[in-house]
Amino acid sequence: xxxxxxxxxxxxxxxxxxxxxxxxxxxxxxxxxxxxxxxxxxxxxxxxxxxxxxxxxxxxxxxxxxxxxxxxxxxxxxxxxxxxxxxxxxxxxxxxxxxxxxxxxxxxxxxxxxxxxxxxxxxxxxxxxxxxxxxxxxxxxxxxxxxxxxxxxxxxxxxxxxxxxxxxxxxxxxxxxxxxxxxxxxxxxxxxx
Amino acid sequence: xxxxxxxxxxxxxxxxxxxxxxxxxxxxxxxxxxxxxxxxxxxxxxxxxxxxxxxxxxxxxxxxxxxxxxxxxxxxxxxxxxxxxxxxxxxxxxxxxxxxxxxxxxxxxxxxxxxxxxxxxxxxxxxxxxxxxxxxxxxxxxxxxxxxxxxxxxxxxxxxxxxxxxxxxxxxxxxxxxxxxxxxxxxxxxxxx
DNA sequence: CTGCCCATGTAAATGGTTACATGATTGA
DNA sequence: TCAATCATGTAACCATTTACATGGGCAG
Numbered sequence: 001x002x003x004x005x006x007x008x009x010x011x012x013x014x015x016x017x018x019x020x021x022x023x024x025x026x027x028x029x030x031x032x033x034x035x036x037x038x039x040x041x042x043x044x045x046x047x048x049x050x051x052x053x054x055x056x057x058x059x060x061x062x063x064x065x066x067x068x069x070x071x072x073x074x075x076x077x078x079x080x081x082x083x084x085x086x087x088x089x090x091x092x093x094x095x096x097x098x099x100x101x102x103x104x105x106x107x108x109x110x111x112x113x114x115x116x117x118x119x120x121x122x123x124x125x126x127x128x129x130x131x132x133x134x135x136x137x138x139x140x141x142x143x144x145x146x147x148x149x150x151x152x153x154x155x156x157x158x159x160x161x162x163x164x165x166x167x168x169x170x171x172x173x174x175x176x177x178x179x180x181x182x183x184x185x186x187x188x189x190x191x192x193x
Numbered sequence: 194x195x196x197x198x199x200x201x202x203x204x205x206x207x208x209x210x211x212x213x214x215x216x217x218x219x220x221x222x223x224x225x226x227x228x229x230x231x232x233x234x235x236x237x238x239x240x241x242x243x244x245x246x247x248x249x250x251x252x253x254x255x256x257x258x259x260x261x262x263x264x265x266x267x268x269x270x271x272x273x274x275x276x277x278x279x280x281x282x283x284x285x286x287x288x289x290x291x292x293x294x295x296x297x298x299x300x301x302x303x304x305x306x307x308x309x310x311x312x313x314x315x316x317x318x319x320x321x322x323x324x325x326x327x328x329x330x331x332x333x334x335x336x337x338x339x340x341x342x343x344x345x346x347x348x349x350x351x352x353x354x355x356x357x358x359x360x361x362x363x364x365x366x367x368x369x370x371x372x373x374x375x376x377x378x379x380x381x382x383x384x385x386x
Numbered sequence: 387c388t389g390c391c392c393a394t395g396t397a398a399a400t401g402g403t404t405a406c407a408t409g410a411t412t413g414a
Numbered sequence: 415t416c417a418a419t420c421a422t423g424t425a426a427c428c429a430t431t432t433a434c435a436t437g438g439g440c441a442g
Binding site for chain 2: 174
């Protein structure tokens with residue numbers, strides 16, 4: 001349900017097209033919600049159908065026409081309602097941890113490779129979030145209060161990524177320090193009976 | 194795709210029924226993957242249909258019969274294949290951060306209430322993860338290596354939750370320290386034209 | 387003339403949540 | 415007699431991903 005609210009939320013900042021929104025999701029909202037363009041276009045249609053946003057076609061020469069969307073009063077109400085009520089912890093879906101949990105089927109090098117690959121992705125993303133070029137959108141905030149809140153969402157992203165990177169390093173070290181058990185990956189003991 | 198692999202993975206540890214698996218997801222795999230019983234039953238059916246697991250009916254007196262599942266050789270192969278290849282960072286979907294991002298529509302008390310509620314949920318979950326009663330399943334590991342890996346997945350959960358709790362406190366403090374702007378929540382400026 | 391940016395969508399499939407549905411046994 | 419535990423599932427819906435599909439303008 002919150003994709004709708006994220007879109008509605010950003011439309012209160014500025015009327016935008018689906019194409020624009022996709023860029024906002026890729027650059028600014030990326031660290032707490034992601035969406036594909038097909039999802040965005042369908043959600044915008046639904047908002048208009050439900051009377052929570054209006055659509056305005058903007059004719060352009062030299063480039064394709066676009067449709068700008070804006071929340072209606074009903075849209076603002078719905079958004080305010082959703083924003084004020086508490087929502088649970090994000091549900092986790094963490095493929096790397098599934099891999100680690102069942103890594104008895106892998107040999108030591110494969111386990112280390114998975115962790116190192118994951119660490120590299122984390123480091124790359126932390127680098128991007130720390131890059132001032134990535135902070136531009138924060139200066140579009142309408143008040144110091146909003147600027148603080150936007151910066152906080154980024155801070156959350158950086159803090160959790162760094163905690164994970166730290167965990168990756170700790171885990172690689174601990175794994176290497178395990179008493180050498182000449183580990184042989186488990187095999188299916190097929191047809192034991 | 195990884196629900197299938199999480200199930201397959203746990204079935205290599207021990208043949209289990211759908212009902213048992215649900216409990217495993219609730220207690221042991223909970224910090225990196227969640228699933229409802231309806232999802233589990235459907236996935237088990239699919240595994241059998243696809244020849245990746247076998248089903249065995251166990252007749253019980255005094256309680257309902259149950260169906261135990263075990264991976265086939267094809268299941269082991271599929272699992273090994275999936276475990277060895279890298280999967281991207283988990284895609285984030287973080288409702289609280291959406292709320293914070295658009296909190297210009299809320300007043301100060303509402304923002305603090307959201308953060309405090311979130312912090313309380315985090316603290317409660319950290320407490321559960323730290324509780325030794327919650328660690329029982331780790332001792333079922335088949336090797337010291339596996340024990341280390343299972344403990345690491347829990348460690349990941351605790352570390353990221355604590356990073357977030359820390360962030361919550363920092364954010365509440367920073368928010369309260371904002372220069373008092375007599376904040377009035379934004380209103381839709383309807384019918385300006 | 388190639389490839390990127392602009393700008394829009396649809397279709398099909400997969401994945402996930404919620405609600406509906408049943409029924410025996412055991413312990414308080 | 416009430417609630418919990420054991421044990422299974424289906425149906426409807428909602429959310430997400432991936433692939434298909436189009437087409438003009440502009441810069442190198």
